Amino acid sequence: MLFNAFILAIRAISRNLMRSFLTTLGIVIGIASVIIMVSLGNSVTASITGSIEKLGSNMLIVVPGQRRHGPSAGSTAPLFKAEDLRAIEEQISDIKAVTPTVTRSTIAVYGSENHKTNVTGTDNAFFTVREWQVERGRIFSSVELRSGKPVCLIGTTIVDELFASQEPLHATLRLGKLQCEIIGVMQKKGASTFGQDQDDAVIIPLRTFQRRLSGNTDISSFLVALAETAQNGDVITAIQTLLRERRHISKGEEDDFTVMDLKEIIQTVSETTGILTLLLGAVAAISLLVGGIGIMNIMLVSVTERTREIGIRLAIGALEREVLMQFLVEAIVLSTLGGSIGVLLGVLGSLGVTQAFDLPFVFNAQIIIIAFSFSTAVGVVFGYFPARKAATMDPIDALRRE
Secondary structure (H helix, E strand, C coil): CHHHHHHHHHHHHHHCHHHHHHHHHHHHHHHHHHHHHHHHHHHHHHHHHHHHHCCCCCEEEEEECCHHHCHHHHCCCCCECHHHHHHHHHHCCCEEEEEEEEEEEEEEEECCEEEEEEEEEECCHHHHHCCCCEEEECCCCHHHHHHCCCEEEECHHHHHHHHCCCCCCCCEEEECCEEEEEEEEECCCCECCCCCECCCEEEEEHHHHHHHHHCCCCECEEEEEECCCCCHHHHHHHHHHHHHHHCCCCCCCCCCEEEEEHHHHHHHHHHHHHHHHHHHHHHHHHHHHHHHHHHHHHHHHHHHHCHHHHHHHHHCCCCHHHHHHHHHHHHHHHHHHHHHHHHHHHHHHHHHHHHHCCCCCCCCHHHHHHHHHHHHHHHHHHHHHHHHHHHCCCHHHHHHCC
């Protein structure tokens, strides 16, 4: 019976191909929209979390001021000192490495070329914490770190902007009034979460930065790499307790520093983009309901047009359930056909959109299965009423219809 109903449905659809296509168009657009919106949301989430992870996995960032209260909150907070770094290294367990950073924007000059970039003063632990490898050359020697020798490592963007086809190693780079020898080139990191080019950087010894650029011993931030077995919350609490003591913050007073956990930031971003993705998918799903109403409308028209045919079938002994099955299968075929085309267009559209916006393509089989199943359910729900109307016709009244 089911096979015969399917054959009859195909014949009925093929008799009015244009009408059938327009009927399924709502389903096609709905399914494609849902898949594209959800895939785009997943791609954005993957892009943002991937960019954050490029800063270093399982890392804490310690900065002065309460950043959650706005940009001006940290303006009066005192900066850190080298003694704070040593205290964290010696007194906090479950830490793999900790490194100080100070940064300043300046003009890098080589020959007749110049480029505005960021200069970072730090030590060799920086490369461990940031998981940043040297592509060519070497990192700082202990003598260079202690004496504040004018040497530097550069990112690939500096190489592209200033050196073109020339070899940068052992060349002399001018940073404002400071001239430093290039001893290494870092591997390419790519853009950060907020679109900042991480490879547009010059890294020099901390002491060199303090003596030749800043003129003080202040440290603007610490980067802390945690051990794999570390409990992030416990380490954050220990750092907060230690820094409150060292910065003479009384009980009940607010911290004048912030400890940011990259894992927590990634989780927050994922939750936020997940909610936005859900909302986008829900809005796109509304068009599926519109498509379902279209199927119900066209099936009611079909029942009206084929009233005499229905009457003949019932008169010669067809059962109500057979007539019901015939029209219900026809509605399901229309919706599943639209769903199949929508899935294909949705996947291709997702691939095209992610490439256009330079985002990673995230294939989500679950949303495809859900969307296709929903399209079939639309056929059942919106096709049942017209099918029921056809099945409950009085054969005599149906045969009288011209």
